[in-house]
Amino acid sequence: MSEPVALKLTAKDFKSDQEVRWCPGCGDYAILAAVQQFMPELNIPRERIVFVSGIGCSSRFPYYMNTYGMHSIHGRAPAIATGLSATRPDLSVWVVTGDGDALSIGGNHLIHALRRNVNLKILLFNNRIYGLTKGQYSPTSEVGKITKSTPVGSADAPFNPISLALGAEATFVGRTIDSDRKHLQSVLRAAAEHQGSAFVEIYQNCNIFNDGAFDQLKEPATRDDYLIRLEHGQPITFGRDGQFCVVHPPGGFGLEVRETAATSPDEIVVHDATVTDPAYAFALSRLPGLDLRNTPIGVFRSVQRPSYDSVVQEQLATARAKVTDTPEQQLAGLLNSGDTWTIL
Amino acid sequence: MTKQIRQLDRVVIRFAGDSGDGMQLTGDRFTSETAQLGNDISTLPNFPAEIRAPAGTLPGVSSFQVHFADYDILTPGDAPNVLVAMNPAALKANLADLPRGADIIVNTDEFTKRNLAKVGYQVNPLDDDSLAGYVVHPVALTSMTIGALADQAVSKKDAERAKNMFALGLLSWMYSRPYESTLRFLERKFAARPELVAANVAAFRAGWNFGETTEDFAVRYEVKPAKMQPGTYRNITGNAALSLGLVAAGVRSGLPVFLGAYPITPASDILHELSKHKKFGVLTMQAEDEIAAVGAALGASYGGSLGVTTTSGPGVALKSETISLAVALELPLVIVDVQRAGPSTGMPTKTEQADLNMALYGRHGEAPVAVIAPKSPSDCFYAALEAARIALTYRTPVILLSDNYVANGSEPWLLPDVESLPDLRVEFATTPNGEDGTTFLPYLRDPQTLARPWAIPGTPGLEHRIGGLEKADKTGDISYDPANHDFMVRTRAARIETIPVPDVEVEDPDGDARVLVLGWGSTYGPIGAACRALRQRGLPVAQAHLRHLAPMPANLGEVLRSYDRVVIPEMNLGQLAHVIRAKYLVDAIGYNQVRGLPFTAAELETMLEEVLKNV
Numbered sequence: 020m021s022e023p024v025a026l027k028l029t030a031k032d033f034k035s036d037q038e039v040r041w042c043p044g045c046g047d048y049a050i051l052a053a054v055q056q057f058m059p060e061l062n063i064p065r066e067r068i069v070f071v072s073g074i075g076c077s078s079r080f081p082y083y084m085n086t087y088g089m090h091s092i093h094g095r096a097p098a099i100a101t102g103l104s105a106t107r108p109d110l111s112v113w114v115v116t117g118d119g120d121a122l123s124i125g126g127n128h129l130i131h132a133l134r135r136n137v138n139l140k141i142l143l144f145n146n147r148i149y150g151l152t153k154g155q156y157s158p159t160s161e162v163g164k165i166t167k168s169t170p171v172g173s174a175d176a177p178f179n180p181i182s183l184a185l186g187a188e189a190t191f192v193g194r195t196i197d198s199d200r201k202h203l204q205s206v207l208r209a210a211a212e213h214q215g216s217a218f219v220e221i222y223q224n225c226n227i228f229n230d231g232a233f234d235q236l237k238e239p240a241t242r243d244d245y246l247i248r249l250e251h252g253q254p255i256t257f258g259r260d261g262q263f264c265v266v267h268p269p270g271g272f273g274l275e276v277r278e279t280a281a282t283s284p285d286e287i288v289v290h291d292a293t294v295t296d297p298a299y300a301f302a303l304s305r306l307p308g309l310d311l312r313n314t315p316i317g318v319f320r321s322v323q324r325p326s327y328d329s330v331v332q333e334q335l336a337t338a339r340a341k342v343t344d345t346p347e348q349q350l351a352g353l354l355n356s357g358d359t360w361t362i363l
Numbered sequence: 364m365t366k367q368i369r370q371l372d373r374v375v376i377r378f379a380g381d382s383g384d385g386m387q388l389t390g391d392r393f394t395s396e397t398a399q400l401g402n403d404i405s406t407l408p409n410f411p412a413e414i415r416a417p418a419g420t421l422p423g424v425s426s427f428q429v430h431f432a433d434y435d436i437l438t439p440g441d442a443p444n445v446l447v448a449m450n451p452a453a454l455k456a457n458l459a460d461l462p463r464g465a466d467i468i469v470n471t472d473e474f475t476k477r478n479l480a481k482v483g484y485q486v487n488p489l490d491d492d493s494l495a496g497y498v499v500h501p502v503a504l505t506s507m508t509i510g511a512l513a514d515q516a517v518s519k520k521d522a523e524r525a526k527n528m529f530a531l532g533l534l535s536w537m538y539s540r541p542y543e544s545t546l547r548f549l550e551r552k553f554a555a556r557p558e559l560v561a562a563n564v565a566a567f568r569a570g571w572n573f574g575e576t577t578e579d580f581a582v583r584y585e586v587k588p589a590k591m592q593p594g595t596y597r598n599i600t601g602n603a604a605l606s607l608g609l610v611a612a613g614v615r616s617g618l619p620v621f622l623g624a625y626p627i628t629p630a631s632d633i634l635h636e637l638s639k640h641k642k643f644g645v646l647t648m649q650a651e652d653e654i655a656a657v658g659a660a661l662g663a664s665y666g667g668s669l670g671v672t673t674t675s676g677p678g679v680a681l682k683s684e685t686i687s688l689a690v691a692l693e694l695p696l697v698i699v700d701v702q703r704a705g706p707s708t709g710m711p712t713k714t715e716q717a718d719l720n721m722a723l724y725g726r727h728g729e730a731p732v733a734v735i736a737p738k739s740p741s742d743c744f745y746a747a748l749e750a751a752r753i754a755l756t757y758r759t760p761v762i763l764l765s766d767n768y769v770a771n772g773s774e775p776w777l778l779p780d781v782e783s784l785p786d787l788r789v790e791f792a793t794t795p796n797g798e799d800g801t802t803f804l805p806y807l808r809d810p811q812t813l814a815r816p817w818a819i820p821g822t823p824g825l826e827h828r829i830g831g832l833e834k835a836d837k838t839g840d841i842s843y844d845p846a847n848h849d850f851m852v853r854t855r856a857a858r859i860e861t862i863p864v865p866d867v868e869v870e871d872p873d874g875d876a877r878v879l880v881l882g883w884g885s886t887y888g889p890i891g892a893a894c895r896a897l898r899q900r901g902l903p904v905a906q907a908h909l910r911h912l913a914p915m916p917a918n919l920g921e922v923l924r925s926y927d928r929v930v931i932p933e934m935n936l937g938q939l940a941h942v943i944r945a946k947y948l949v950d951a952i953g954y955n956q957v958r959g960l961p962f963t964a965a966e967l968e969t970m971l972e973e974v975l976k977n978v
Contacts, residue, residue: 037840064823066820066825081828082830084828087827088828090831090832091658091830091831092685095654095684095685098651098654098659099665102648102659102661102663102670103663103665106666127652331646331648337641338641339641339642339644342642346643347782349614350643353643354778354779355595357597358399360399362592362593362594
């Protein structure tokens with residue numbers, strides 16, 4: 020195969036002519052800029068890239084990308100994108116969604132897209148609030164959240180999107196943060212390279228209805244002590260001085276955070292995103308507490324499984340391999356099959 | 364012994380038994396033999412939704428009715444001339460439908476005290492005189508089958524299960540059916556188990572020979588072939604014809620067909636059938652739910668496939684929001700609704716026409732779509748092609764309203780020449796359409812069809828965004844402009860309303876009728892049969908049948924106004940009648956039944972006679 024021709028696209032090529040209409044200060048701006056800046060790296064012509072979204076603030080995203088795009092209906096983007104991806108394996112299909120869109124009204128489509136391993140890059144902007152409908156709690160809001168629809172606090176426990184995606188048999192699961200462009204793009208890069216469903220949770224700040232939801236992960240004073248930056252093949256240590264580490268205590272099911280100084284180096288878990296058993300990545304996803312301490316970011320899991328489009332397209336190709344008749348001849352044969360009789 | 368042979372012009376046979384007795388298969392085989400002979404045929408299967416209802420009970424009765432004749436017929440027949448009752452439940456459930464003098468063939472082995480008690484028979488009806496008005500043929504079907512298979516290498520259970528083939532053999536003898544196709548069928552069906560082929564063939568022959576030798580069956584019948592148009596035929600159900608129509612639409616458009624579907628009675632057979640046709644490039648996806656099924660179909664259409672979703676009423680309700688999105692996106696989409704009795708789960712295996720309102724109006728906002736309905740099993744093929752044609756040409760969702768009656772009923776189908784099928788080729792947009800030569804305007808319409816360009820992803824230079832938010836005319840940009848919204852709503856309405864559809868044809872052979880019967884969908888057969896019967900008695904009546912329900916044929920108003928009375932029979936509470944009254948200000952008379960069963964020709968004849976008297 021010859022080397023692909025460098026398209027020499029820039030971030031500017033991916034900006035549409037539409038005026039961006041998110042609230043000033045919204046985390047979505049940073050994500051949009053990061054994505055537009057990252058896109059040229061794909062070296063895929065713009066016409067072969069499609070962004071499909073549902074409903075919500077994040078779902079306006081396709082209008083701002085100078086690619087093909089569809090702003091669809093609430094929760095259904097993964098289903099619509101599945102039909103597109105299955106029939107058009109030549110396209111790079113991206114789904115942009117939010118915590119309400121993907122995990123509440125569209126929860127069913129998300130989990131089934133992941134289990135089918137549809138070749139979609141799913142970006143879930145998680146701000147833990149309903150923004151477009153002006154401030155109700157979401158399925159990722161913390162218990163007791165006081166919002167317009169829960170004046171004395173919400174009663175229901177939240178989803179952990181990473182745990183959910185892993186439970187749904189996702190082959191690629193990552194998490195990143197709106198404000199950390201470099202990290203965001205590194206996760207996008209890994210997701211784009213993955214064949215099959217890539218699920219990326221992006222912590223995103225809604226400065227109007229849930230401002231500061233992820234501040235501990237962003238403030239210079241706290242972020243290094245709170246964030247676990249997962250790097251494949253590296254021992255999992257974190258903290259501004261590397262003072263914390265992750266271990267797998269014997270006899271336990273999960274992972275735990277320990278003080279590095281009090282831990283033997285060979286006890287420290289070496290991150291391996293390719294572990295087949297999802298229990299490992301799931302254990303990582305359960306590390307953070309309510310205060311966001313011990314929040315892993317990066318690629319939790321990246322394993323190989325045939326993608327849905329490749330399997331169904333192969334079935335079609337196999338069925339057609341031996342066909343020599345024209346479609347019209349085939350159709351005539353099909354219509355005349357079974358018990359027929361002729362009247363002269 | 365030489366048996367008397369009597370000629371008949373038509374016969375209606377109903378095979379009835381327990382859901383596990385194989386009555387659908389028996390009826391199917393008898394139909395196939397009858398087709399080979401060249402009779403015209405119409406069939407009506409009737410079965411419970413339960414896969415295996417408790418054995419021997421009334422809810423567990425499954426039946427298959429076949430009507431065959433030496434002339435062209437329109438319905439599966441109102442009343443059976445022959446009932447095959449495999450157990451007391453089958454007798455009890457079907458007796459009320461039999462006219463006096465009908466033949467009843469009963470499997471006496473099943474008329475045990477226990478089985479009789481299960482269905483509330485205090486006394487064995489074969490022993491008292493309750494069946495005196497019928498010609499009863501008691502046959503020990505089970506024990507004779509087991510006896511005939513005594514030297515076969517099959518278990519007693521398998522031998523007992525072959526009793527339906529004994530019954531088929533007997534009926535095939537009675538009506539002089541050619542049985543070679545059944546023997547071939549058994550060889551195919553049990554290819555993996557030769558001992559079952561032998562056993563079933565032996566059971567079939569035993570039934571045939573029993574008819575020939577027993578004195579109980581003194582007469583053998585013949586029904587001569589019907590005069591049918593020359594050509595090659597096959598017997599086809601509506602669901603099978605609809606599936607083939609979708610395959611044909613793919614071939615004739617040159618587009619891949621994508622079916623998104625969630626299993627639902629009575630539409631699942633379309634999913635099953637289409638999943639077999641991958642060599643035509645037909646991709647089927649069993650989605651996680653009804654919403655995903657239509658969503659994936661719409662996504663496939665966006666990518667340049669012919670997107671199709673198949674379902675029944677409850678599924679259409681769930682798909683409603685996505686259909687509205689397709690209206691806004693102006694993309695081709697075919698939605699097949701095989702209607703069943705509702706509301707809610709209703710009676711999933713019984714027929715009804717009560718989704719017309721939902722098809723016409725069941726969406727939020729002003730969201731018009733095209734709606735068409737097939738009139739018979741084989742017409743489902745052409746209706747599918749027509750739905751695809753409208754969807755592709757006008758870039759719109761089309762709802763195809765089939766129903767359980769046409770979906771599972773069957774009739775002979777004169778196979779079309781592939782080249783005679785409509786050319787459905789479409790052109791995707793490939794170049795910018797703006798005046799400056801570089802801009803692409805996704806909502807710039809074709810002045811003739813009002814369709815917007817179909818620019819599929821992968822086309823360089825035409826990158827654009829579409830969505831559910833209101834779009835500015837031509838550019839497709841998000842727009843909240845009041846005048847633009849008013850314009851777009853009216854334009855979306857106009858582009859459905861101006862789709863040219865064929866004029867409705869009126870059947871009024873002598874041209875002297877004063878009453879018009881207007882129908883739609885699967886009622887065509889019973890209405891047609893009733894009109895013929897009236898005309899034969901010298902009572903003129905005109906029949907018109909709607910295939911296109913949105914938009915309606917341009918000549919419909921004129922047709923309606925040229926009769927003194929318009930009668931609209933429907934298997935709902937008057938949904939088409941409401942539309943006709945509102946749209947054409949015609950004082951139409953509704954005739955409505957929602958019993959889960961098709962109309963009988965006789966009841967329509969009686970009703971129409973009353974109307975004729977009062978004109």
